[in-house]
Amino acid sequence: DxxxxxxxxxxxxxxxxxxxxxxxxxxxxxxxxxxxxxxxxxxxxxxxxxxxxxPNAGALDAVGASDQVAFQVASQAVSLLSPERQELDSVLPEPPASGDFLVFLTDSSSAAQCRACPEQPALATDAFQQAILRLYGPTAGGQVIASHLNSYSFTDLSNLLAGIGPEGMDVSLRRANWVVISLTDASSDQPKLVRQLLAERQDLLRATKIILFSFGAPYYFDSTDVSKLSAYFALYSKSPEFVNVAARVLYRELPLEGHPPVSIPGIGYDLIAVTAPDPGQVISLFLDLPADSASTAVPSQTPEPTVMPLFNMGDAVTVRTGAILDHNGNLVPDGTVARFTISLGGEGGGVFQQQDAVTTSGVASISLRIDKPGLAEIRAASEPATISDVIQLSVSEGAAAVVTVIVPAQSETAAPATSTPVPVEENDFVTLSGAPRFSGWMLILFMLAGGFLLAYWVGLGLGKSRWGMRWGLCALLGGLLAYNYLALGLPGAANALKAGGGGTLVGLTVLGELFGALCAWLWMRERAK
Missing domain, CATH: 1.10.287 (Helix Hairpins)
Incomplete structure (x- = not known):
């Protein structure tokens, strides 16, 4: 208290x-x-x-009034946490269709902004539904049908899981094509409620796309929980414009530009590792021009040749990197260490020097003095990015240094040639190893029964009922012998089944039955003599 x-x-x-x-x-x-x-x-x-x-108290009226700024911030902040961006089109190829049913489960827990302030819901129960209707409803293009939308609070969800849910909520969930969950925080163990729904009531979520929008911290779910979601987005704020952006994201209208600002173990996102320098980049190096080399002439229409900096032995040289980027393509955090390596040749050859500097706005710089003649090579690395341009300074007594910048070619390591596997079509009646499946056995049972009846009818027409039974049994034994030869994997059986599949299985069994019927006919002729 x-x-x-x-x-x-x-x-x-x-x-x-x-x-x-x-x-x-x-x-x-x-x-x-x-x-x-x-x-x-x-x-x-x-x-x-x-x-x-x-601040002027009158300026408080302007707080929250700039919807355009809030919309831009929300658009740049929204992050796709799962699945990977390249997989999203296959997981969610289309936004909700006009005839789809949508159910919104919203964390509408209340909080007070100060001790004397009244409690207010962090997010209204129908906030997402109203945003959808405002942007895509009957008065804005008719992409949704208002009667196909239902909103429920987490209190309703808790009651449903306890068996006392609101009337019709289970029906709405069963028929829903999309279930959109909006989470604001974990003050009342809301993530546990979502986990319980995903784990215990899958009967309500069959053939349903489950989308989770986190409007607060995004790290409450482990990999098992995330795997049960069709998509997981983070927006980090509960203001109305962020809800509008979430609605547009659901309907695939906005690009997903943001990246999580915190580590999220459930998706394997480590902020320290992600904001480290990208090892795939080549760090640019530049020499800062001396002050007297900068041209003060009025620019002319005629292009001038690039002014090369002139350095003499004993001068101080400032070397800086270009912008160093992290794995997300953003500037690395300030304070990231960059190591400059200076190797010297000529007199005093073999001298090796290293200087460390930290980045500011993604750029690091050092200052060094040219105090030895010879060839100096300057490189930079910021682990794990170790490739950079090379600046060569050829210094001679009494002459200006010759500056050369060498840009390393991106080494394209040839990937080992891999043979493209030829997809093998699975057969409903034969396994890939060439053995009959259970469905194959059931098919053969019908074939044997049909062969028995057909042979019985033929034998009955040629003689007495006794011969009908003999013909049927001979055909049955012949078919069984052929099937057993294939099922036991005797020589040549597996290859034949792999090559011909269910057709070979049926054909050879039929041949076995015909062979049995032939034996019955020969037997009948022998007895008639």
Missing amino acids: ASDHDATVKQILGYFAQKYIEDPAFAQRVDASVERILIRKYGLYGDFAAAHVT
Whole structure:
């Protein structure tokens, strides 16, 4: 409650104050943090007058009114967590059709923004449904039918799982083509409720596309939970424009540009690994021109040749990288270490020097002095990106250095030739190893029964009923012998079945029956003599 909260805050502040007095290292870090904050504030406001930093109360009316800005932020933030982007078109080839039924399960838990503020639902139960109707309903293109949409809160879902759900909710879920789940946080163990639905009530979700939108933290589900979802998106905010963006994402109207800003173990997304430099890039290197080499002439219409920087022995040279990108194609975080390697030739050959620098806005730089004649080669690496341009400085006594920039060719490692596997069509009656399946055995039973009846009828027409039975039994034995030869895998049987499949199985069995009938005919002729 409020008293416990106040006591806890006072206890924490007292602990920090005591730590600041007793621990010089901690005090130094606090001082550095405060200094950094004050420098930034001074850069924003110019002085520390309270009137300059206190916002005008009338400006509060503009808060939240810029829908266009919120929409742009939401469009750039939305992230596809599962499946992979290249797999999304196969998992969800089309958006919801006009005749599809959609059910929205919304985490509408309430929260208060301050102690004196009334509790408000984080997301209205029908917020997603209303966004769909506003963007795609009867008055906006008619892509959805209003009566095909149903919205339920997580309270309704909890009651359903407890067996006391709202009337008609189970019917809505059974007929739904799409189930859209909106999650806002985990304060009331909402992720557990979603897991319970996915694990215990699959009977309600058969042939249904299940889409989860996380409007809060996206890391509450493990890989097993994620595998049960058709798609999983994260938007990180519950404001109305983010709901509108989620609706547009559902209908495949927006590109998915965002990347998660936190690690998500359930999909194997490690933020530290993803924001590390991409090893597939070639880091560009540049020499910063000396101040006196920059042209101050008025630009002319005639193209001028590129001015090459001139350096002499003893000059300081500044080398900087180009923009270093991470695995998502964004600039690496500030503070990423880049290592510059300088190898020297000529007099004092074999001297090897390394300098480390950290990035700012994706770029790192060092300054070095040319104090030895010969050939200097400068490279850069930022693990795991180890390939860069090479700057060569050929330095001679009394002459300007010759600068050469070598751009390494992207090595294309030839992938070993792999033979494309020829797809083998599976047969309904024969396995790939050449053995009859159960369905093959059932088919043969019908063939044997038919052969028996046919042979019985032929034998009955040629003699007495006794001969009809003999003809039928001979045909049956002949068919069984042929089938057993194939089923037992005797020489040549497997190859014949693999080559001919069910047709070979039926054909050889029929031949066996004909052979049995021939034996019965010979037997009948022998007895008639």
